[in-house]
Amino acid sequence: MARKNKKEAEEKQKKPLPLWIIYLLPSMLIFTLFVIYPFVKTIVTSFFATSNTGALTQMVGLSNYISLFTSETYLHSLGTTFLYTILTVPLTVVISLLLAVLSSSNLPGMGVFRTIFSSTMGISVAAGSVFWNLLFHPTAGLLNRVVQWFGGEPIGWLTDTNFAVYSIAAVSIWMNIGFSYLVLMGGLKNIDDSHYESVEIVGGGFFYRLRKVTIPLISPSLFFVVTISLINAFQSFGLIDMLTGGGPNNSTNLMVYKLYNDAFVNFRFGSASAQGIVLFILIFLISRLQTKLTERLVTYQ
């Protein structure tokens, strides 16, 4: 036995390069190049003033961060982002949960509804924006026609500062339902029928079943959907770029859109990097907080 171990140890020593390095190399390379390097570079840049080509000109310490938190535009953008998140995340999750519960029964024709409800997953942001742009159109748009038909004044869905952020939030909810719905549907399908039948035998109603059985049993999927939706809300960009361009009067200027503007329109790479770092810390903290708060409520089977 001892001799055998010794022999094995010798063989190990003889091997020149462990094979696993070769297998890991491609992903390590890509990861370093596209994740670690940009991340480090962003941190470094956030402490510098830059030329408009992005070259670091002068170390400025924390002044990029300080000017961010004293800038009214930035604080406004931060506030709008929070509002937008609070608008979109709960509504997306609640609506997709209800749709999933309603369409999870095995009635004939449910397949049609399931396809419809999950279809926005297959729609690109660009296509969705074009479509909603038509609906939002001040004079020819369907929404305003409906409003006028009821005798209301036409609304500047995307041009009124009081409405724009809500309009964008609505489109975003519509776009995100597809994904959330699909994930929650998957969770629902994993619940054994006997769990529902037990409720049927004791005579619990729809809400009893939802509260006591469905929600607790799909809590892992719910948790996943909430986390992803939160992160997505903080990183919203496409819809804003397509529909409002941050306007009117900065009312839809969310953090990522502002970051993009500062970096690639105004060429202030130092400030943009600082915004990137702030956003990173924010998302990190919020996901952490959310995990801590909801961990207790999630039951894995």
Place this chain on the structure above:
Amino acid sequence: MSKIELRDLTKSYDGKVNILEKINLEVEEGEFYVLVGPSGCGKSTLLRVIAGLEKITDGTLKIDGKTANHMLPKDRSLSMVFQNYALYPHMTVKDNILFGLDVKKVPKEEQKRRLAEAAEMLGLTPYLKRKPRELSGGQRQRVALARSVCSQAPLCLMDEPLSNLDAKLRGQMRTEIRRLQKKLGLTVIYVTHDQVEAMTMGDRIMVLQGGKIQQTGTPLELYNEPANTFVAGFIGSPQMNLARARMTDMGLILNDSLLMPVSEEERGRLPQGGRWQIGVRAEQIELAAAGDPLAIPVRVVNTEMMGNETQVLFEVGKELFTARWTGQYLIEAGQDLAIRLSADSFHFFDEASGMLTRAALQIKGHAALTA
């Protein structure tokens, strides 16, 4: 308190194929009634129809004399134990046991009392604060039973409740469920595919196959007088030996290959006709004494030594027959052996339909109790 009556009950999902066909059944109060059959025979569907989880296509279901075809499950005052126990992973054992009592508006004090009683009865008191995943299979099974006990419903439906347990535990739980049922005076309808469970637990048994009733009766009725070849082969372990038989001048010929001499008296007791299917229980095949004129030579294919008994397998035509003898017989495969068969211990079935024409006249051990 709970008497179940089914009249010509039929169930079909698509209107073409009947999953259950004209089922007639009466379960008395306090009876332990077992539905048994191979998988896909409709026994679970029948149970779910009684529970109200499936709609009735045709026929009537009566509970306590009232027609219950369209009654909601909750109004049928029954409880159900599922194959996978239907425990909720996010609830403690206590909440799982009490599940549903809040819907029925049972007062908190009463719930507490019932919980204590049920937990005590099933030995779950130390585990009330645990989650189901922290319990063993047997304990989970007990939680499911405790839920049923707590509901105090007079009728309990059980759908293969023991099939997820290992053999030893299954034996234990069989006794435990039976004891619980007697103690509480429950009416139980119990679904299983295991004929051992059916035989050991049931007051009465219904054998189902292809959605049709094959036979109903007490365990011994089914064992001693199987209505057809299906029941004969299904009830009893090892399986009853079945063969085609025809009468000739020399005796009975089984499966066209084994000649079995028949004495004059036995010949007089044979049923009408000259061709049948016959069935003979393993314990009715005897080892022939030396010089027995009715001995039949066979060649042993295999033996299974159980310790207290020995099962010997030999070929009859293309079928394997099993003989079971109490005691330890050291017999090698390939050895030649002389056995003795008596036509009086044969069940005779109609050759075409497989229906019983004459049950065995003598059954080994039948007089044991009265003697």
